[in-house]
Amino acid sequence: MKRYLYIVLFSVLLLSCERELHYTGDQAEPVLVLEAQPQAGSQSLICYVNRSRFFLDNTKTDSASMAKVSIALTTSSGACSIVRDSVVGLMHHLQLSAPLPANDTLHLIVSHPDFPTIEAAEYIVPACMPGIQSLKRDTTGYHLNM
DSSP states (O other): OHHHHHHHHHHHHHHTOOOOOOOOSOOOOOOEEEEEOOOTTOSEEEEEEEEOOOTTOOOOOOHHHHTTOEEEEEETTOOOOEEEEEEETTEEEEEESSOOOTTEEEEEEEEETTEEEEEEEEEEOOOOOOOOOEEEEETTEEEEEO
16 A cells, blocks of 8 residues: 555656746737727727737736827718827727717727837727517517517
8 A cells, every 4th residue: 555655646746847848939029909999979989009919928018118109090981080099008098079970981090119000990880779669478478579
């Protein structure tokens, strides 16, 4: 029985060994990353701008360096533009000159002195306003038509 105990302890010691592996492949350069969700009829737009990271990159995001970001906005109809850009951390709260028109295309261009410029385009869908047409109750439950 002692022999089995020694074998188990020895195998546990072998399993807990660690060996460092060195990565020798290509490393991707960081690029800008943009997230925004435009809504038809809204006169503001919130954009989250950050940079991508390589999986071995352990540097922290510096909000001060990301404050150098500039955002340009156009719509395909030319209906609105940016009036004010309020920055809190990595969030840009854009106040627009007019509400975002439905069935239009929004174009965003984001630039930073240290990263390549990125562009994004989004079709602005009309706001969905569901309405209740009828509500019926029977022995199987409620039936709702919208």
